[in-house]
Amino acid sequence: MTRDIAEDVPNLAESKLTALVVDDNFVNQSIHHKLLDRLGIQNDVVCNGKEAVDVHCSGRNYDFILMDMDMPVMNGIQATKTLREMGIECKIAGVTTRADEGEKKEFMEAGLNDFQEKPLTISKLLSILHKLNFYVQT
Amino acid sequence: MLGLGVDRLQADINRLLTSLFHQGVLDEQFLQLQQLQDDTSPTFVYDVINIYFDESDKLLRNLRLSLMDREFSDYKKIGLHLNQLVGSSSSIGARRVRNLCVAFRSASELNNRPGCLRGLEVVEHEYHYLKNMMHELFHLEQQRLLAAGVRYPM
Numbered sequence: 380m381t382r383d384i385a386e387d388v389p390n391l392a393e394s395k396l397t398a399l400v401v402d403d404n405f406v407n408q409s410i411h412h413k414l415l416d417r418l419g420i421q422n423d424v425v426c427n428g429k430e431a432v433d434v435h436c437s438g439r440n441y442d443f444i445l446m447d448m449d450m451p452v453m454n455g456i457q458a459t460k461t462l463r464e465m466g467i468e469c470k471i472a473g474v475t476t477r478a479d480e481g482e483k484k485e486f487m488e489a490g491l492n493d494f495q496e497k498p499l500t501i502s503k504l505l506s507i508l509h510k511l512n513f514y515v516q517t
Numbered sequence: 518m519l520g521l522g523v524d525r526l527q528a529d530i531n532r533l534l535t536s537l538f539h540q541g542v543l544d545e546q547f548l549q550l551q552q553l554q555d556d557t558s559p560t561f562v563y564d565v566i567n568i569y570f571d572e573s574d575k576l577l578r579n580l581r582l583s584l585m586d587r588e589f590s591d592y593k594k595i596g597l598h599l600n601q602l603v604g605s606s607s608s609i610g611a612r613r614v615r616n617l618c619v620a621f622r623s624a625s626e627l628n629n630r631p632g633c634l635r636g637l638e639v640v641e642h643e644y645h646y647l648k649n650m651m652h653e654l655f656h657l658e659q660q661r662l663l664a665a666g667v668r669y670p671m
Contacts, residue, residue, distance in 0.1 A: 406569045406605035413553045413561060449600055476604040498608040500549045 388501055389514065392419030396513055397440075400424040401431040401458065402447040402474075407497065411445055411474075414504050427451055428458025435467055443511055445499075448475035448486055456489045463490035470511040474499060526661035533654055540613075542647060547610030563658075566651055569609050573644060576602050580637055584630070595625040595633060602640075614643050 398420050400411045408424045415422040423439075425431050427450040444462075448455040459471055472493040473486045487494055493510045495503050508514035537543045554561040576598045583589055599622040606615035621636030 404601060404604050404608075405572055406565060406608050409565050409568055410550070410553070410608055413558065416557075417553055417555070449597075476600070476607055497604060498546050498549070498610075500546070501552070 388417055389505070390419045391508075391514065394419075394513065396420045396442045398422040399431060399434065399439075399441040399444045401426075401428060401444060401450070401455065403427050403450040404447070407447070407499075411499055414499060414501060415445075417501065418504065418508075428453030428455055428461070431458050432461050432465070435462060435465065440467075441469055442513065443470040443472060443492075443507075445507075446471050446473050446491070448473060448478060448482070456486050459486070459489040459491060470513075472507045472511065522664040523661055526657055526664055530654065530657045530661065533650070533657065537650055537654075542611070542613050542650060544610045544612040546608065546612075550609060563655055566609060566655075569605050569611075570648060570651075572605060573602060577637075577641060577644065581641075584633055584637055589630070592625045592628050592633075596622060599625060611647055614640065614647055617643050 396419075398415050400408060400415070400422055402408050402411060402424070403426050408426075412422055412424050423434070423441075425434055428446075429452045431444065431446070432453065446455040446459055450458075453461070455473060455475070459473070462471070470492040471490060472495060473483075473491045474495050474497050475482075475486070476497045478486065478494075478496070483494060493507050495507055505514060534543070538547075550562050550565060558564070580595060580598050583591065583595060599618050602618045603615055603622065606612075606618060617636070617640045621633065621640055624632030624636050
């Protein structure tokens with residue numbers, strides 16, 4: 380049931396990028412974690428915006444964050460605002476299954492660097508990395 | 518003889534997948550999952566699909582319990598459960614389940630209880646069909662791996 384796309388997927392391990400996946404959905408956590416692994420990007424996973432804030436309060440830093448919008452405890456909009464207020468300047472890409480223009484605008488204005496609709500794929504993730512200046516698409 | 522068994526099973530797998538794509542049960546996002554499976558995670562598709570079924574079983578159970586409650590009025594909670602189902606169904610490529618959940622969600626946004634009950638029945642029916650098809654697919658895959666002499670814990 381596998382297809383070998385090793386030749387098509389760039390390996391960014393040399394760039395030593397690190398990422399934080401923030402998503403309350405276990406299916407999406409698994410997929411996003413694996414997508415990043417596949418690109419050679421070390422990553423951690425947390426379940427909501429508060430955990431994302433807490434992990435930064437503990438001193439951890441990442442090159443970028445994949446932030447879901449709708450989450451319990453603290454949603455992506457509030458978490459993004461809080462991280463920016465804390466002085467966290469890393470790139471944050473918002474990801475969500477559904478967002479009308481108003482919600483997207485509110486999410487972007489919270490402090491995002493990019494926004495992408497789920498489900499994430501390798502090409503969408505590469506697009507995010509390109510937009511965040513971590514990867515040059517050829 | 519072993520080679521013929523593996524080939525026959527692979528043909529059965531391909532036929533089943535083609536049928537599921539043709540029916541619209543699965544979409545290209547399922548191919549994305551397959552593409553992520555590799556030597557470091559040889560059971561990735563199986564693992565993710567099982568997470569999906571574990572989570573979705575709970576969500577559907579909660580939806581049924583809520584809607585069958587005579588005092589039910591919490592449409593927001595229904596909406597939150599459905600957002601989860603739409604999201605995870607979309608992520609694994611379960612197109613028909615996803616689309617039916619979107620329709621169900623529309624009924625919940627209108628506080629339409631009969632619509633929600635109908636929506637739930639339709640989603641449950643489609644979800645169980647998907648589950649049966651995925652179990653069949655994994656069974657064939659397991660048979661294929663056994664025939665090819667590969668051992669993975671499944």
